[in-house]
Amino acid sequence: xxxxxxxxxxxxxxxxxxxxxxxxxxxxxxxxxxxxxxxxxxxxxxxxxxxxxxxxxxxxxxxxxxxxxxxxxxxxxxxxxxxxxxxxxxxxxxxxxxxxxxxxxxxxxxxxxxxxxxxxxxxxxxxxxxxxxxxxxxxxxxxxxxxxxxxxxxxxx
Numbered sequence: 001x002x003x004x005x006x007x008x009x010x011x012x013x014x015x016x017x018x019x020x021x022x023x024x025x026x027x028x029x030x031x032x033x034x035x036x037x038x039x040x041x042x043x044x045x046x047x048x049x050x051x052x053x054x055x056x057x058x059x060x061x062x063x064x065x066x067x068x069x070x071x072x073x074x075x076x077x078x079x080x081x082x083x084x085x086x087x088x089x090x091x092x093x094x095x096x097x098x099x100x101x102x103x104x105x106x107x108x109x110x111x112x113x114x115x116x117x118x119x120x121x122x123x124x125x126x127x128x129x130x131x132x133x134x135x136x137x138x139x140x141x142x143x144x145x146x147x148x149x150x151x152x153x154x155x156x157x
Contacts, residue, residue: 067124067125067127068127068129070102070124070127071103071122071123071124071127071128071129072122072129072131072154074100074102074103074105074122074124074129075105075120075121075122075129075130075131075154076120076131077105078098078105078107078120078122078131079107079118079120079131079133079152081098081107082095082096082107082109082118082120082133083118083133083135083147083149086109086116086118086135086137086147087137087145087146087147088145090116090137090145090147093109094108094109095107095108095109095118102124103122103123103124103125104122104123104124105120105121105122105123106120106121106123107119107120114136114137114138115134115135115136115137115150116134116135116136116137117132117133117134117135118132118133118134118135119131119132119133119155120133129154130154130155131152131153131154131155132151132152132153132155133149133151133152133153134149134150134151134152135147135148135149135150136148136150
């Protein structure tokens with residue numbers, strides 16, 4: 001077996017090749033770290049973007065819920081007003097239209113005799129709530145007007 005004898009130029013070439021290899025190895029961890037930062041940044045951006053849209057959806061849903069509750073309260077107050085007017089004048093009261101700063105309400109009274117249906121349709125912007133109340137009229141022992149509410153329902157629009 002012949003021993004291979006390295007000459008100095010061969011050793012320099014081997015030394016230079018190993019140095020290039022070691023420089024490449026040093027660059028790879030930096031590239032991996034940079035790629036990792038980009039991936040994590042993109043994932044964080046996607047999560048922030050999605051949570052923003054979820055937040056906007058929650059705000060819209062909350063706003064609609066609040067507006068619906070306001071319009072329901074308006075209709076409820078209109079039925080209360082109608083019941084008071086019906087108690088004061090059960091024969092002639094047929095309804096009315098009320099205007100408020102937040103909307104309007106149309107009250108109708110239907111039926112005849114002692115039993116009546118009082119409907120109040122409240123509207124504010126694009127929101128509407130309708131409440132129907134079945135009421136009966138009678139006269140008390142001392143001549144006072146008595147109103148009995150038999151049902152109170154919210155109607156679907």
